[in-house]
Amino acid sequence: MKKPAGEKIAKGPSLEAVRHSISHVVALATLERFPKAKLGIGPTIENGFYYDFGIKEIFEDDLKAIEGRARELLKQGLRFKKEVVTPAEAKKIFKDQPFKLELVDELKKQKKPLSVYKTYDKSPKDPLFIDLCSGPHVKSTSEIDPEAFKLTSIAGAYWKGDEKNPMLQRIYGLAFDSKKELDDYLIMQAEAEKRDHRKLGAELELFMISDEVGQGLPLFLPKGARLKHEIMNFALNTYLKNGYELVNTPHIGSEKLWDRSGHTGFYKESMYSPFGIEGENYLLKPMNCPLHIQLYKSKPRSYRDLPIRWTEMGTVYRYERSGTLHGLTRVRGFTQDDAHIFCTPEQIEDEVKKALKLTMYILGAFGFKDLETNLSIRDPKKKGDFIGADKDWAMAEKALKAALEEMGFNDFSYDVGGAAFYGPKIDIKVSDAIGRKWQLSTIQFDFNEPSRFDMTYVDQQGKEQRPLMVHRALLGSLERFMGVYIEHVAGAFPVWIAPVQAVVIPVSEKFNGYAEEVKAKLEAEDIRLELYSSAETLGRRIRTAEMQKVPYILIVGDAEMKSQSVSVRKRGEGDLGPKPLDAFIADLKQEIKDRK
Numbered sequence: 001m002k003k004p005a006g007e008k009i010a011k012g013p014s015l016e017a018v019r020h021s022i023s024h025v026v027a028l029a030t031l032e033r034f035p036k037a038k039l040g041i042g043p044t045i046e047n048g049f050y051y052d053f054g055i056k057e058i059f060e061d062d063l064k065a066i067e068g069r070a071r072e073l074l075k076q077g078l079r080f081k082k083e084v085v086t087p088a089e090a091k092k093i094f095k096d097q098p099f100k101l102e103l104v105d106e107l108k109k110q111k112k113p114l115s116v117y118k119t120y121d122k123s124p125k126d127p128l129f130i131d132l133c134s135g136p137h138v139k140s141t142s143e144i145d146p147e148a149f150k151l152t153s154i155a156g157a158y159w160k161g162d163e164k165n166p167m168l169q170r171i172y173g174l175a176f177d178s179k180k181e182l183d184d185y186l187i188m189q190a191e192a193e194k195r196d197h198r199k200l201g202a203e204l205e206l207f208m209i210s211d212e213v214g215q216g217l218p219l220f221l222p223k224g225a226r227l228k229h230e231i232m233n234f235a236l237n238t239y240l241k242n243g244y245e246l247v248n249t250p251h252i253g254s255e256k257l258w259d260r261s262g263h264t265g266f267y268k269e270s271m272y273s274p275f276g277i278e279g280e281n282y283l284l285k286p287m288n289c290p291l292h293i294q295l296y297k298s299k300p301r302s303y304r305d306l307p308i309r310w311t312e313m314g315t316v317y318r319y320e321r322s323g324t325l326h327g328l329t330r331v332r333g334f335t336q337d338d339a340h341i342f343c344t345p346e347q348i349e350d351e352v353k354k355a356l357k358l359t360m361y362i363l364g365a366f367g368f369k370d371l372e373t374n375l376s377i378r379d380p381k382k383k384g385d386f387i388g389a390d391k392d393w394a395m396a397e398k399a400l401k402a403a404l405e406e407m408g409f410n411d412f413s414y415d416v417g418g419a420a421f422y423g424p425k426i427d428i429k430v431s432d433a434i435g436r437k438w439q440l441s442t443i444q445f446d447f448n449e450p451s452r453f454d455m456t457y458v459d460q461q462g463k464e465q466r467p468l469m470v471h472r473a474l475l476g477s478l479e480r481f482m483g484v485y486i487e488h489v490a491g492a493f494p495v496w497i498a499p500v501q502a503v504v505i506p507v508s509e510k511f512n513g514y515a516e517e518v519k520a521k522l523e524a525e526d527i528r529l530e531l532y533s534s535a536e537t538l539g540r541r542i543r544t545a546e547m548q549k550v551p552y553i554l555i556v557g558d559a560e561m562k563s564q565s566v567s568v569r570k571r572g573e574g575d576l577g578p579k580p581l582d583a584f585i586a587d588l589k590q591e592i593k594d595r596k
């Protein structure tokens with residue numbers, strides 16, 4: 001249950017009713033064109049709806065014609081009327097519709113009430129169209145803007161998603177309250193396509209997915225690996241400067257470990273099958289926590305040792321269905337900028353605040369300033385679904401809330417019941433350059449593992465206590481973060497993080513020597529660059545560097561060589577003219593330092 005801060009009050013009919021009503025009208029228009037088509041289902045989806053038809057094939061021009069006819073029908077002010085029917089009545093209505101008959105039987109078996117929606121034109125005679133449906137619908141299509149919908153595509157889809165069933169033709173449509181919203185959405189879609197990190201990943205030679213290696217397992221080419229390395233270094237160095245210590249643990253652990261942590265129980269679905277080593281079972285790690293706990297338990301701990309903050313760029317493996325895999329944003333193996341904080345109850349609020357502050361700093365450095373925070377707490381009516389003592393939950397929820405408020409996140413929303421079964425958490429979403437929201441950071445309490453592993457520390461009175469444990473990952477998964485970030489900046493990385501910060505291009509072979517000199521000088525200053533000294537024309541090499549979205553292109557010829565300078569072209573700004581090499585280096589280093 002989500003409670004957004006300022007809920008929008010609907011003025012006209014609900015978008016759900018609009019989308020669903022258009023889907024019926026599209027079905028009517030499709031039946032007019034293909035009277036023998038058999039009706040599947042026609043639900044609403046994000047941004048629109050679809051309708052499935054048992055029919056041989058639908059082509060692009062059919063789609064255009066159906067869209068045009070549906071628009072005409074919408075303008076006629078068709079009326080929707082609900083009728084509750086008995087299974088026998090429903091069977092009579094849908095006697096020529098085998099898929100609908102199947103649904104009627106199912107609903108009958110589940111003892112669910114049956115209803116149909118009838119669509120009429122102005123006259124109250126026979127309905128134009130009847131669908132098995134529980135609504136909601138608009139009263140009349142005059143409530144719908146006929147220009148605010150669009151049929152977008154046709155795709156094959158098995159009845160009920162089961163490949164043993166017949167293949168149906170699915171018509172997808174978009175629908176919004178107004179034409180403006182539809183247009184905005186289409187513009188955003190086109191922009192999102194241009195920014196697609198899978199497309200940019202290939203064009204900019206960042207990463208690849210190889211069928212021979214396997215799905216959901218991205219491989220990083222030199223530029224992508226460099227980008228990943230720079231992101232990782234920035235995050236890690238920031239953590240180390242802020243009281244974290246670096247730890248390192250293996251990618252696999254024995255089944256005993258995962259049994260004790262409980263993962264083979266509650267996390268089984270996300271883990272890969274065990275494999276044997278010398279008669280003992282091992283599993284790929286889906287999380288780093290149990291291994292960090294082993295490090296904690298390597299010696300007795302006192303309150304003086306706390307808080308402990310341990311970070312690891314930990315690579316974990318989690319099962320994702322092949323159908324859900326997507327570029328870098330949904331993969332089967334990924335590296336988290338993970339950390340675990342072990343502390344006392346007195347320290348917890350301050351620790352959460354520090355983690356929030358770090359989150360703002362880290363995400364801000366990448367240009368994500370617009371953060372949306374969400375506090376997931378236990379559903380007090382379903383305490384049985386969550387482990388841990390009432391007083392611990394109360395303390396943890398209070399600490400998270402206080403930290404959010406003190407850090408200025410006053411507009412956070414509550415997700416009641418959204419907590420993990422082992423503790424409450426804060427999730428943070430960012431808005432990207434085209435307004436899409438991505439969940440990246442998470443700060444989570446854990447009441448499960450400290451007790452499963454019997455973790456302790458000795459307090460000031462010499463008594464054994466259980467430490468509090470917090471998991472936190474600020475970028476989340478580095479792979480996913482990279483996918484989001486590539487789309488956020490559309491592949492045009494700011495100079496501080498760009499895998500190639502500058503390209504040196506000699507105007508002709510004669511100046512290769514000076515170009516090498518420039519390259520050596522920049523490299524000595526830790527600047528990442530490439531030299532394009534091929535036989536290709538100057539224009540072509542400049543074009544290549546521009547296509548690669550390199551922040552700086554440095555062109556060198558006779559004048560530059562004589563004056564020990566470079567002609568600078570800056571991405572997005574064009575030709576800036578000649579600049580003494582030393583001055584260029586000094587300015588560039590400042591720009592990198594400032595992370596502009």
Ligand SMILES: [Zn+2]
Pocket residue numbers: 020021024117131132133134135136137
């Ligand atoms: Zn309906």
Ligand SMILES: [Zn+2]
Pocket residue numbers: 287288289340471472
């Ligand atoms: Zn963890």
